[in-house]
Amino acid sequence: MFESLKSAINGPNAWSESREELKEKKQPVSKSPALTGNRVTEKRKRKKRKKKQQQAQESEKRSVPEPRPISPGETLSGHGRKEKSGNESKPIVRGIFQIGKKSHDVVLTSTRVTWTRIQPESPAGEASQTKPVEDFVELKDVFAVKVKRRRSAGQQSGGTLLGITLFFCKRKGAKLKDDTIHLDNLSVDHCEIWFKHLKEILNGFKHRPKSLKVFVNPISYKKDAYHIYKDRVAPLLKLADIQTDVTVTERKGHALSILKECSLDQYDGVVCVGGDGSVAEVVQGLLLRAQMDAERDRQSAFMPIPASLPLGVIPAGSANVVACSVNGVKHPVTAALHIILGHRQPVDMCSLSSMGVLLQFGFCVMVGFGGQALTVAERLNWIPPTQRHELALVTALAQLRPEDCELSFIPSSTGESDHTQSELEEDLSDVEDADWQVRRGLYLSLTITSIPCLCSVAPKGLAPFTRLNNNSMALTAVANTSRSEFIKHLKRYSSSNNPFSFSFVEVQRVQAVKLGPCSRHDDEQRDSKHTAIIPSEGTLTWNIDGELLEVQGEVLIRVHPKLLELFGTDVEEAEEPPVNCSCI
Ligand SMILES: Nc1ncnc2c1ncn2[C@@H]1O[C@H](COP(=O)(O)OP(=O)(O)OP(=O)(O)O)[C@@H](O)[C@H]1O
Numbered sequence: 302m303f304e305s306l307k308s309a310i311n312g313p314n315a316w317s318e319s320r321e322e323l324k325e326k327k328q329p330v331s332k333s334p335a336l337t338g339n340r341v342t343e344k345r346k347r348k349k350r351k352k353k354q355q356q357a358q359e360s361e362k363r364s365v366p367e368p369r370p371i372s373p374g375e376t377l378s379g380h381g382r383k384e385k386s387g388n389e390s391k392p393i394v395r396g397i398f399q400i401g402k403k404s405h406d407v408v409l410t411s412t413r414v415t416w417t418r419i420q421p422e423s424p425a426g427e428a429s430q431t432k433p434v435e436d437f438v439e440l441k442d443v444f445a446v447k448v449k450r451r452r453s454a455g456q457q458s459g460g461t462l463l464g465i466t467l468f469f470c471k472r473k474g475a476k477l478k479d480d481t482i483h484l485d486n487l488s489v490d491h492c493e494i495w496f497k498h499l500k501e502i503l504n505g506f507k508h509r510p511k512s513l514k515v516f517v518n519p520i521s522y523k524k525d526a527y528h529i530y531k532d533r534v535a536p537l538l539k540l541a542d543i544q545t546d547v548t549v550t551e552r553k554g555h556a557l558s559i560l561k562e563c564s565l566d567q568y569d570g571v572v573c574v575g576g577d578g579s580v581a582e583v584v585q586g587l588l589l590r591a592q593m594d595a596e597r598d599r600q601s602a603f604m605p606i607p608a609s610l611p612l613g614v615i616p617a618g619s620a621n622v623v624a625c626s627v628n629g630v631k632h633p634v635t636a637a638l639h640i641i642l643g644h645r646q647p648v649d650m651c652s653l654s655s656m657g658v659l660l661q662f663g664f665c666v667m668v669g670f671g672g673q674a675l676t677v678a679e680r681l682n683w684i685p686p687t688q689r690h691e692l693a694l695v696t697a698l699a700q701l702r703p704e705d706c707e708l709s710f711i712p713s714s715t716g717e718s719d720h721t722q723s724e725l726e727e728d729l730s731d732v733e734d735a736d737w738q739v740r741r742g743l744y745l746s747l748t749i750t751s752i753p754c755l756c757s758v759a760p761k762g763l764a765p766f767t768r769l770n771n772n773s774m775a776l777t778a779v780a781n782t783s784r785s786e787f788i789k790h791l792k793r794y795s796s797s798n799n800p801f802s803f804s805f806v807e808v809q810r811v812q813a814v815k816l817g818p819c820s821r822h823d824d825e826q827r828d829s830k831h832t833a834i835i836p837s838e839g840t841l842t843w844n845i846d847g848e849l850l851e852v853q854g855e856v857l858i859r860v861h862p863k864l865l866e867l868f869g870t871d872v873e874e875a876e877e878p879p880v881n882c883s884c885i
Pocket residue numbers: 518519520521522523550551552553554555575576577578579580582617618619620621686847848
């Protein structure tokens with residue numbers, strides 16, 4: 302294994318040259334200042350060392366064992382500082398490395414690398430009384446280990462071995478950043494042993510992907526998805542030795558057609574670099590492919606089977622609700638590190654079907670204002686996206702009209718984790734016989750979400766009571782009201798006030814929803830003389846994850862628990878600075 306790395310990074314000759322070089326010089330592993338006093342004779346040094354060893358045995362109080370050059374490959378099981386307990390704290394290998402030009406006693410266990418500064422002795426040979434500071438990095442956060450060499454400008458291979466470098470991820474709030482720790486030691490054998498053990502441990506993280514299919518939408522939002530991928534994500538994937546097969550999409554539907562046909566066996570995950578529309582397309586591809594492979598027909602009450610591969614989302618769109626809901630921030634490096642480290646989060650999804658046929662899978666479905674604003678935005682597609690969204694919002698607010706709808710829903714009876722998948726499937730298969738609650742009326746907005754939909758305009762999410770996988774959807778129904786009251790409700794999404802504490806807003810945790818244009822006769826229509834209603838002609842305009850869909854008649858929306866795995870984590874709130882839309 303080490304041999305292959307040698308050739309991969311430096312070429313075999315370069316590695317053997319270094320080995321010879323080190324042998325000639327009889328390079329010691331690393332020296333603590335205590336062991337290298339320049340006027341001390343070898344004899345005195347040995348005496349000192351012996352004395353130190355005695356002191357160490359006598360003094361239980363010392364928190365760090367005496368630094369000593371250990372022979373390459375020496376395994377110190379149970380030796381040294383007392384650690385917690387169990388195999389996790391058992392040293393696998395131990396040695397002395399320079400970290401930041403200071404000698405450190407470094408210990409590798411199966412879960413972490415710990416280093417402690419070696420305290421120089423006083424001239425009288427007494428050990429320092431100050432407690433050495435211990436630092437560590439958890440191996441679950443380490444995503445790459447590389448051999449470090451000194452190379453001159455332009456030199457592509459070879460170079461003097463300097464030690465090994467660990468690449469790890471550190472957390473600041475929801476944000477993840479990559480960082481490095483350099484363990485400097487000129488001994489090839491010593492580094493080889495450490496490298497081998499570290500690689501073995503990292504290869505043991507089976508949930509981390511080794512091969513990814515990547516889709517990049519070059520026209521997303523500010524058209525910078527390709528650069529985001531190339532400059533900020535690809536270098537990290539390369540460092541982590543992840544193979545990638547990248548498709549820069551050429552048209553709408555390109556990713557979907559590839560996912561329906563290509564062999565997925567060679568991949569451990571799929572990555573989408575783009576906005577929510579691109580994510581929706583890749584999700585359709587993954588889920589349709591899973592149904593096709595399992596030969597499931599897609600009639601109304603069918604129980605979809607989960608996608609075979611997890612999906613990572615690198616945010617490059619405007620709202621990025623899917624990325625924010627599992628990363629907490631709109632930050633490509635955070636998303637990339639969650640993918641590399643294999644953090645996976647099962648998420649609930651909803652399906653939409655009409656007349657007994659599956660239309661689409663989705664995370665967030667809107668009718669009314671959400672559909673109207675998106676219709677305007679699509680018409681204004683000649684305007685740059687940054688201004689288009691605001692203008693569409695203002696126009697939709699100016700033209701705000703309620704939709705006359707018939708809404709039915711089954712309240713969710715399931716707890717977050719107390720039902721098995723088959724029980725949930727059973728519940729969902731009897732939707733026709735279930736106890737539907739029915740509402741008829743004028744609605745300004747209806748939103749159904751299976752995940753919280755966090756974003757910068759709604760840091761706490763669009764849905765109050767849903768989590769990523771609590772086996773239910775959140776239904777928010779905003780009944781007809783004045784424009785000013787509706788704007789107040791919208792503004793509260795980006796403030797600390799509760800957007801749902803209005804008499805005209807109803808929120809339900811639901812398992813299934815039926816929604817269609819109202820079929821009442823004209824003479825039954827309430828307030829029709831006083832309220833301008835969108836003439837539906839039996840059709841509603843749906844906004845499904847940022848994509849428009851016109852559907853005639855009623856649509857059935859059902860929740861499907863844990864239908865997809867996303868790379869990411871469960872987050873409470875988006876850590877994006879709240880954006881107050883200047884237009885409202
Ligand atoms: N090369 C392409 N040309 C045109 N459309 C494309 C291309 N590649 C993908 N698409 C489509 O572009 C649509 C919009 O993509 P995306 O959501 O990433 O961008 P956006 O709409 O600008 O972002 P947001 O949804 O965050 O506002 C998707 O439906 C996707 O299928």
